[in-house]
Amino acid sequence: MGKQRLQLGVLGSGSGTNCEAILQACERGELPTEVVIVISDVADAPILERARRRGIRAECIGPSRFKTKLEPELEERVAQWLRDAGVELVALAGYMRVVKTPLLRAFAGRILNIHPSLLPAFPGLHSWEQALNYGAKVAGCTVHFVNEGVDAGPIVLQEAVPVRENDTPATLHQRIQEVEHRLYPAAIRLFAEDRLKIEGPRVRISKS
Numbered sequence: 648m649g650k651q652r653l654q655l656g657v658l659g660s661g662s663g664t665n666c667e668a669i670l671q672a673c674e675r676g677e678l679p680t681e682v683v684i685v686i687s688d689v690a691d692a693p694i695l696e697r698a699r700r701r702g703i704r705a706e707c708i709g710p711s712r713f714k715t716k717l718e719p720e721l722e723e724r725v726a727q728w729l730r731d732a733g734v735e736l737v738a739l740a741g742y743m744r745v746v747k748t749p750l751l752r753a754f755a756g757r758i759l760n761i762h763p764s765l766l767p768a769f770p771g772l773h774s775w776e777q778a779l780n781y782g783a784k785v786a787g788c789t790v791h792f793v794n795e796g797v798d799a800g801p802i803v804l805q806e807a808v809p810v811r812e813n814d815t816p817a818t819l820h821q822r823i824q825e826v827e828h829r830l831y832p833a834a835i836r837l838f839a840e841d842r843l844k845i846e847g848p849r850v851r852i853s854k855s
């Protein structure tokens with residue numbers, strides 16, 4: 648019997664196009680992974696529907712007193728759902744809260760995030776708009792391991808997206824997302840193939 652595929656849990660707050668790209672890459676057999684649970688902090692987030700219509704477990708985190716983080720007991724519940732589902736890697740896909748100790752401790756070195764800028768430039772919200780407002784000539788996206796910072800942690804992959812003269816926030820974000828949908832599955836594949844090694848601030852990628 649072949650090795651079981653890496654069990655993936657996805658957390659997101661919104662549309663879930665990155666989750667969709669990961670799900671489709673799994674379905675096409677391009678990733679040695681399987682999404683076993685999708686969790687959202689927003690009850691009607693489309694990302695949950697993407698999971699449900701495939702028969703994948705979808706969970707919604709109950710209401711939180713905070714906007715940018717979860718109460719420790721709520722985050723502990725998320726960690727428990729992920730553990731119960733047998734998750735080996737957590738992928739944050741548009742999850743708009745800062746991850747705190749319960750989750751970081753439960754999945755140390757096993758949480759990835761995608762961010763729509765070339766970190767460390769423009770962390771936080773609407774990074775593509777930040778890049779436009781700053782007058783940057785190059786935007787992009789980053790997949791990184793998650794630490795206690797905001798959009799911070801050792802970088803796995805980055806790709807640049809040139810800013811065009813006539814870009815609006817919407818057109819720039821759309822081109823960044825097209826790259827995200829390729830870059831995130833590629834980073835997850837590297838993790839699943841055990842080719843990523845965190846050395847201090849750096850991620851070393853071994854050859855296949």
Ligand code: GAR
Nearest residue numbers: 661662663664665740741761762763
């Ligand atoms: C993506 O562009 C992702 O990089 C960004 O939210 C969007 C979610 O889109 N994440 C962050 O800004 C994290 N700080 P999606 O729900 O369609 O995948």
